[in-house]
Amino acid sequence: MILLEVKNLSFRYHKTGPEILKNISFNLAPNDFLAIIGPSGAGKSTLLRCINRLLEPTSGDILFDGINITNLHQRGMRDVRCRMGMIFQEFNLIERMSVIDNVLAGRLGYTSSIRSIFKMFPKSDIQKALKILDRVGLSNFVEKRPTALSGGQRQRVGIARALMQDPKLLLVDEPTSSLDPKISREVMGIIKTMSEEEGVPVLCSIHDVILALEFSNKVIGLQDGYKRLDSQTNSIENGMLDEIYAL
Numbered sequence: 001m002i003l004l005e006v007k008n009l010s011f012r013y014h015k016t017g018p019e020i021l022k023n024i025s026f027n028l029a030p031n032d033f034l035a036i037i038g039p040s041g042a043g044k045s046t047l048l049r050c051i052n053r054l055l056e057p058t059s060g061d062i063l064f065d066g067i068n069i070t071n072l073h074q075r076g077m078r079d080v081r082c083r084m085g086m087i088f089q090e091f092n093l094i095e096r097m098s099v100i101d102n103v104l105a106g107r108l109g110y111t112s113s114i115r116s117i118f119k120m121f122p123k124s125d126i127q128k129a130l131k132i133l134d135r136v137g138l139s140n141f142v143e144k145r146p147t148a149l150s151g152g153q154r155q156r157v158g159i160a161r162a163l164m165q166d167p168k169l170l171l172v173d174e175p176t177s178s179l180d181p182k183i184s185r186e187v188m189g190i191i192k193t194m195s196e197e198e199g200v201p202v203l204c205s206i207h208d209v210i211l212a213l214e215f216s217n218k219v220i221g222l223q224d225g226y227k228r229l230d231s232q233t234n235s236i237e238n239g240m241l242d243e244i245y246a247l
């Protein structure tokens with residue numbers, strides 16, 4: 001079964017600018033942890049942002065959970081985005097809000113705007129947030145501000161917020177680029193565990209090839225906007241990686 005199918009996707013930032021993604025196609029199954037690797041500037045983050053249409057693909061199709069979402073209008077797209085949890089490189093937390101309120105923000109797509117303005121989240125959402133915070137090891141930080149947390153702890157808040165959405169897919173953009181090697185491995189471990197426990201597949205851009213090979217079951221490699229590699233992780237040989245990083 002396939003949850004996400006990307007077909008011949010191309011993208012440019014400006015009409016007359018260079019093509020940043022060139023005819024990219026790949027599939028993601030419901031139990032995949034798919035790593036997108038490639039040198040800096042290859043198009044990894046751009047690809048992730050095209051999939052939830054934060055950026056509009058220039059051409060191609062994106063099929064998600066049986067629906068072609070490429071031309072969905074605002075309202076339909078809002079529903080789709082609810083089901084694609086995103087974890088960001090720079091965490092994207094709201095500093096003036098507590099940890100638990102940041103996590104509850106993951107429910108905003110499901111809450112009416114009046115209720116969300118007054119932060120009137122149902123009790124069940126609050127209990128769910130507390131449970132997730134416990135699972136990511138943050139039960140002692142519920143009322144703290146993100147500024148009081150370390151980088152690894154901040155990323156755990158980002159993971160908890162994405163899980164609050166009850167996503168069908170996690171889009172993860174360079175989750176470890178602001179973290180040291182030990183914490184990076186811990187954060188990848190949490191994402192992997194949560195993905196397995198919740199049954200949610202992961203599409204993760206990551207520049208650290210060692211971590212990509214350690215945590216994924218499939219890898220696609222981008223180079224200058226082209227897909228140069230699409231393989232099961234356990235069939236990858238060193239030569240293939242050398243080629244991608246050769247430029």
Ligand SMILES: Nc1ncnc2c1ncn2[C@@H]1O[C@H](COP(=O)(O)OP(=O)(O)OP(=O)(O)O)[C@@H](O)[C@H]1O
Nearest residue numbers: 013020038039040041042043044045046047174207
């Ligand atoms: N807003 C923008 N406007 C124009 N070009 C952009 C914009 N954002 C990124 N680019 C260009 O698109 C290309 C791909 O960038 P992208 O950030 O997707 O690469 P990446 O593989 O994620 O790199 P990194 O590993 O350094 O984050 C680069 O050449 C970059 O300069």
